[in-house]
Amino acid sequence: MDILALNCGSSSVKYQLFDWEKKVVIAKGMVERVIIGDSFIMHEVPGRETYREESECPDHQVAIDLIIRTLTDPAHGVLKDINQISAIGHRVVHGGEKFTCSVMIDENVLDAVKEVQHLAPLHNPPNIAGIEAAQALLPNVPHVAIFDTAFHQTMPEHAYLYPLPYDWYEKFGVRRYGFHGTSHLYVSKRASVLLGKSPKECNIITMHIGNGVSHCAIKNGISVDTSMGLTPLEGAVMGTRCGDIDPAIPAFMMQRENLSAKEIDSILNKKSGVLGITGRFTDRRDVIEHASNGDKLCQLALDIEAYRLRKYIGSYMAAIGRLDAVVFTAGVGEMGWPIRERTIEGLEHLGIKLDKERNKSAMTRKRETLITTDDSPVKVYVIPTDEELVFTEDVAAILAGTYTDHMQFEYSFSRADFVRK
Numbered sequence: 495m496d497i498l499a500l501n502c503g504s505s506s507v508k509y510q511l512f513d514w515e516k517k518v519v520i521a522k523g524m525v526e527r528v529i530i531g532d533s534f535i536m537h538e539v540p541g542r543e544t545y546r547e548e549s550e551c552p553d554h555q556v557a558i559d560l561i562i563r564t565l566t567d568p569a570h571g572v573l574k575d576i577n578q579i580s581a582i583g584h585r586v587v588h589g590g591e592k593f594t595c596s597v598m599i600d601e602n603v604l605d606a607v608k609e610v611q612h613l614a615p616l617h618n619p620p621n622i623a624g625i626e627a628a629q630a631l632l633p634n635v636p637h638v639a640i641f642d643t644a645f646h647q648t649m650p651e652h653a654y655l656y657p658l659p660y661d662w663y664e665k666f667g668v669r670r671y672g673f674h675g676t677s678h679l680y681v682s683k684r685a686s687v688l689l690g691k692s693p694k695e696c697n698i699i700t701m702h703i704g705n706g707v708s709h710c711a712i713k714n715g716i717s718v719d720t721s722m723g724l725t726p727l728e729g730a731v732m733g734t735r736c737g738d739i740d741p742a743i744p745a746f747m748m749q750r751e752n753l754s755a756k757e758i759d760s761i762l763n764k765k766s767g768v769l770g771i772t773g774r775f776t777d778r779r780d781v782i783e784h785a786s787n788g789d790k791l792c793q794l795a796l797d798i799e800a801y802r803l804r805k806y807i808g809s810y811m812a813a814i815g816r817l818d819a820v821v822f823t824a825g826v827g828e829m830g831w832p833i834r835e836r837t838i839e840g841l842e843h844l845g846i847k848l849d850k851e852r853n854k855s856a857m858t859r860k861r862e863t864l865i866t867t868d869d870s871p872v873k874v875y876v877i878p879t880d881e882e883l884v885f886t887e888d889v890a891a892i893l894a895g896t897y898t899d900h901m902q903f904e905y906s907f908s909r910a911d912f913v914r915k
Contacts, residue, residue, distance in 0.1 A: 495513075495514040495515060495580040495581075495890070495893075496511055496512065496513055496514070496520070496573070496578050496579055496580055497511070497512045497514055497579075497580060497581050497582070497583060497885075497886045497889050497890060498510070498511050498512075498565075498579050498581070498582045498583070499511075499512065499582075499583045499585075499882040499885040499886055499889075500558070500582060500583070500584050500585070500624055500628060501584075501585040501881075501882075502554055502584070502585070502620045502621055502623060502624025502625075503617075503620055504529075504616060504617075504619075504620045505526070505527055505528050505529055505530050506524055506525060506526050506527075506528055507524065507525045507528060507554060507557045507558060507561065507624060508522075508523075508524045509521075509522060509523060509524070509525075509561050510522040510882040510885075510886075511565060511572065511573075511579075512882070512883075512886045514580075514886070514890055517906070518540075519540070519882075520539070520540070520572045521537065521538065521539050521565060521571075521572045522538050522882075523535060523536050523537040523538050523561070523564070524536050525551055525557040525560055525561060527551075528551045528553070528554060528556075528557045529551070529552060529553060529554075531550070532548070532550075533548070533549060533550050533551035533557070533560075534546060534547060534548045534549065535547050535549065535560055535561065535564055537564050537570060539570075539572055545564070545570045547560075547564070553623070553627070554620065554623040554624050554627045555623075555626075555627035555630060555631065557627075558624065558627045558628050558631055559627075559631055562576055562579075562631060562632075565579075576632070579632065579635060580635070580636075580893075581635060581636045581637070581638065581889050581890075581893055582628055582632065582635055582636070582637050582638070582889075583596075583637075583638045583640055583885035583886060583888065583889040584599070584621065584624060584625050584628070584637060584638065584639050584640065585621065585640055585642070585676075585881075585885065586607055586618065586621045586625075586639045586640065586641050586642070587614045587617035587618055587621055587641075587642045587643070587673060587726075588607075588610055588611070588613050588614035588617060588618050588641070588642065588643055588671065588673075589606075589607065589610065589639075589641035589642075589643045589644060590606075590609070590610035590613060590643070590667055590671070591647070591667065591669075592606045592609075592610065593606070593639070593641045593643070593644055593647075594644055594647040594899070595641075595644050595888075595897070595899055595900075596638055596639060596640045596641065596644065596888040596889075596892060596897070597638065597639055597892075598636060598637070598638055598639075598892055599625060599629075599637040599638060599639050603639060604622070604625060604626075607621070607622060607625075607639065608622060610667070613667065613671070613724065613725065614725060614726070616763070617726075625637060625639070636889075636892075636893060638885075638888065638889045638892055640676060640884065640885045640888055640889075641675065642672075642673040642674060642675045642676065643671045643672060643673065643675060644675055645672070645675030645676065645678055645679045645710075645717055645900065646670075646671060646672030646673075646675055646678075646710070646717045646720050648716040648717050648718065649670065649672070649717055649718055649719060649720070650718065653670065653718060653719045653813075654669045654670040654671070655669055655670075656668060656669065656670070656723075656724075668724055669724065670720070670722075670723045670724065670728075671722070671723065671724060672708065672710070672717065672720035672721075672722050672723075673706070673708055673720075673722045673726050674702045674706070674708045674710075674722070674824075675717075676881040676884040676885065677700075677702045677823060677824065677879040677881050678700045678702060678708075678710040678712070678717065678720075679884060679900055680879055680880050680881060680883065680884050680907060681700050681702075681821045681823045681877045681879055682696070682698050682700050682710075682712050682715070682821065683905060683907055683908040684821075684862065684877050684907055684908075684912075685698050685700075685818075685819050685821050685875055685877060686698070686715070686908070687907075687908065687909070687910055687912065688819075688862065688864070688873075688875060688877075689818055689819060689873065691818070692715075693714075693715035693901065693908065694714050694715045694901065695714070695715075696712070696714070696715055696818050696819070697712065697713050697714065697814045697815065697816055697817050697818050698712045698817075698818055698819050698820070698821060699711060699712070699806075699807055699810045699811070699814075699817065699819075699820045699821070700712060700820075700821045700823065701803065701806075701807075701820065701821065701822050701823065701827055702823050702824045702827060702879070703730075703803075703822065703823070703824050703825070703826040703827035703830070703833070704733075704824035704825040704826055704827070705732060705733035705734070705776060705825075706726055706732055706733070706735070707721075707729065707730040707731065707732045707737070707824075707826075708720060708721050708722045708726070708729055708730070709721040709729065709730060709803075709806045709810065711810040711813050711814050712814070713813075713814040713815070715901055716901060718813065718814060719810065719813055721737075721806060727762060727763055730799070730802055730803060730806060731767050731768060731795075731798055731799045731802050732767040732768070733767055733768050733769060733776035733777075733778075734763065734764050734765060734766060734767050734768070734769045734770075734776055735762065735763055735764075735766060735767045736762050736766035736767055736770065737767065737802065738802070739762075744758045744762065747761075768781060768795050768799065771791055771794055771795040771798060772784075772789075772791050772792050772795050773791060775792065775795075778826045778830050778833060779829075779830075780792075781795055781796060782796065782830065782832050782833075796832065796833065796836060797836070799833060800833055800836030800837045803833070803837040804837050804838070804841070807820060807837070807838070807841070807844070807846075808844065811844060817844075817845070817872050818872065818873065819872060819873040819874065819875060820838070820846070820872065820873075820874045820875070821874075821875050821876075821877050822834055822874070822875070822876050822877075823876070823877050823878065823879040824879055827876065828856075828858075828859050828876055828877075828878050828879075829857055829859065831853050831854050831856060831857060834853055834856075834865065834874075834876070835848065835850065835853055835854075838866075838874060844872065845870065845871035845872040846866060846870060846871075846872045846874060847866050847867040847869065847870035847871075848865065848866055848867075848870075848874070849864075849865060849866055849867045849870075852864060852865045852866075853865040856876040858878075859878045860878065860914070861878070862875060862876070862877045862878070862914075863875065863876045878914070880907070880914070883906075883907060884905070887905050887906060891903060
């Protein structure tokens with residue numbers, strides 16, 4: 495059984511094809527610049543050179559058709575026939591309060607996703623477009639929705655409700671939802687294995703740090719708080735998003751600069767964060783390089799980001815009590831050793847003892863690494879995330895009728911004998 499995982503963004507479609515019987519990835523890649531022009535696909539097959547083809551994709555259906563044509567291409571593909579695809583798992587960023595786990599997509603599910611798309615206007619519309627495009631191309635294949643927000647539906651009311659008029663929540667669903675749920679699920683399960691404990695016995699802080707950044711406080715194996723809120727704008731400093739700020743600032747700047755609501759929203763989401771401070775960079779590799787060469791704004795951006803990461807560790811320790819481990823994951827979390835060092839150095843009073851050499855050596859996305867000393871009361875791990883594997887296992891379990899909530903369902907990666915392939 496071959497399962498295709500699709501992650502449709504506003505201008506890209508990521509994909510991964512997984513052989514369920516052999517438990518291996520047989521192909522993965524991305525179509526970039528969908529809709530905006532000069533589109534191309536980057537297609538990777540283990541043991542082969544990466545294949546690139548330029549092909550215009552004016553919409554997501556054309557992009558997904560390009561993926562299928564590439565997967566079945568006699569020279570570059572891995573499938574003889576499109577019918578070898580047994581099911582498709584779709585990332586859906588926002589499920590509101592309607593979905594607490596992955597579900598088979600039918601008309602009612604798709605309508606429900608559309609009803610909450612106003613909560614994630616940058617993400618849900620392309621997710622929906624991808625689902626509809628894939629359904630049109632593969633109408634007889636089961637399609638499953640995997641929600642970013644589902645993992646965080648265990649948060650208690652006091653964590654997810656804002657101190658705002660309560661009828662805003664009742665009428666409009668204004669509350670904390672959280673995102674990157676599949677990533678937090680995966681790395682927290684892996685951390686529990688490394689700790690030699692059941693997930694139900696573990697208190698962990700997971701830090702997903704990429705262009706988008708979110709943190710999760712996990713107590714006894716379930717999410718009890720997370721940094722992103724109603725939208726992915728709240729929380730930590732991100733590549734282009736501001737994260738936590740004084741809520742009066744937008745109104746203040748709208749008056750000072752005569753900005754519209756749409757304009758201020760664009761600034762907070764697309765022109766702030768690391769880009770806002772440095773004025774030119776979002777990629778932390780660029781920021782780290784220029785900071786080491788004396789760029790004051792890049793140094794400031796790193797200081798601001800690390801300081802806020804450190805504050806989240808402290809606040810989440812207060813929220814969950816005894817802490818077993820902190821986990822860094824995603825592109826920056828896995829590769830940005832200077833940011834990790836700035837974040838956790840000096841936290842010995844909280845039981846975190848950094849091993850600088852271990853931290854510097856953790857510069858790969860293929861290995862799980864302990865970066866604290868052996869006698870550190872709280873362990874800190876760098877764990878490469880694998881959201882697509884969560885997609886795949888949810889799809890396979892739903893098809894088999896064995897799927898339950900993540901605390902009851904045994905994922906392959908939650909077992910001690912699991913090996914990344």
